[in-house]
Amino acid sequence: MILCITHSRDFYNIDIFFEYLASRNIPYFRLNSDRLNHLQKISVNENSFELTDELGNTIHSAAVKAVWHRKAWKISSPEELDQHYEKIFLGEYGSLRYNLMTVLEDVPWINPYENEKKVDGNKMYQLKVAQRNNLTVPKTIFSNDEEKITSFFYEYCQGKAIAKLHGVTAKTMTGENMISTTVIEEDSLEHLSDIAYCPMIFQPYIDKEYELRIVYVDGDFFTGKINNSENPDWRVAHADHFWSAYELPDTIKENLTSMMNEMGLYIGAIDMIKGRDGEYHFLEVNPQGEWGMLQKELGFPIAEKIADNLIKRINFHE
Template sequence: MTVLIITHSEDNECIARVSDAIARLGGRAFRFNTDAFPQRARLALASGPGAGRSTLRALDTEEGELDLGDVTAVWYRRVAYGRGLPPSMDPQLRGASVQEAKQTVEGMLAALRVPQVDPLAAVRFASNKQVQLDIAREVGLDTPRTLTTNDEGAARAFAATCPDGVVAKMLSSFAVYRDGEEHVVFTNSLGAEDLADMRGLSLCPMTFQEKIPKARELRVTVVGERVFSASIDSQAAPGAEVDWRRQGVELIDRWRKDTLPPDVEIGVLRLMDQLGLNYGALDILRTPDGRHVFLEVNPSGEFFWLERTPGLPISEALAEVLLGKAPRRGAWSAFLHAPATQHR
């Protein structure tokens, strides 16, 4: 059993953790750093009688060569196409190279008729925050009232309906770099002065949500049919009250094991069913009166710190799903039952 891991060379310790778990269970993990492609990795996709084998060879690691016909599952973790290309490369040629690298790898993934965590189509669909919130409500989860807009008037009118205040966030994760320093865009609470001057909104839409009182913030990681929950008291950490990630490093050892009420856990699994995901990292708030409010799910969300503290066995669970030793969600059926492409 061979698991192909799609990632990049700067990914964190979770790759080694899952790879080790796969090895303990009798499988092989092959790491494909997409930033090494095309310069430091060789990919040959053969199609048709006599065309030869389809192979992947890593030049930047000791992985060696992989016969793609031996792949039994894929873990789609991260991509960074073309990051290793020479800085001196002509921008137009660089853009073309990155696009061709992306199309080539995605073609390989589409041609591999094996279980994937998760299929690229499912990841892209599930990454849409508006879709997540709509489906979460449909399956019975509590969600905050939300407005995404670039209209100042609409934003102010929405804020006026939120008695506990309003927060602003972006639909995508990114950072702004000034003088070489990274400034991550976090969720922010808006005051009267912010709502009075929203001229920049016409240049970039934002997402506004009613502010939810917090007793604990939960990180819920779903792997197949298993649900792992951890929580933190972000309100006890100065600077983390609105977004715990602002003090993420300082809080890394304060996470504790937690559990969801049975009805909420059922709703979470139904959400994953509808999104077609076997893996997801969910952010959920627990209010002082015991409500559980779903915020979002990241199809490729981080989990490594939860294995350190409080010690959740997420890597082991991922390895079991990838190797078929634990139940998998049925989202793969459409991919597995499509006409197979021979790789030999």
């Protein structure tokens, strides 16, 4: 059985994944991470767990042969819960979820949980590893210091920078409920006085030909190009922007593969910019990034490739 950890509002990508597994007669179980709470019955010991979900479906850890860590959302708390108890509720269910995951650490994962958590939670680590693997990365500062940011702007940004949060409110394809990248120009620097309350990442603005969303699956590449040169973030671009299939140069593929291997990731959604300077600029890798738009619009078999990778590794593991 393949366990898929996702959330209650996930669809399309995961539906294709399950349909493909069903066509191969491989059993699966959907675990909604946001419902891993009072709605489910969960018991964990040092070697195993048993869980009955909100629909009455039961799974035992012994049946799990591989895990796709598709999406992890914040655990939902009941509306009737006393607000003073909510922190304890979320803390203990979060600990229970983590303990449940570690029971399965010896079976194949996409992605291994600890590797994914380190990469997703540290953009500076991503840039360091990318640079170490011969990828071009922008000068970057993550800071709450108005003076340091201003000095960075004048030293590296040639009059135009971008500012973004380390994380976003929601990682969506459409940009809904998401704080996007902001353009900073010289007259914007006077508004940095509140930066102490919200540290941000600052980088020089890259004059771009186009943006690339690259889905890496264990050495295979599925790359979409979006015709967005004027907007700082394709996720909030207008509807007249569209995706087209793109072939990366072999050297970029080799460097990205080397980077992903060092990070210990089997899958990731990588954002790059093809600059007007001719360079491919690495921005970030999101281990749980969206790719449904590439499968839907370009016909890339990404869900099937993820399933095939897990099936192959199950057979090797056994």
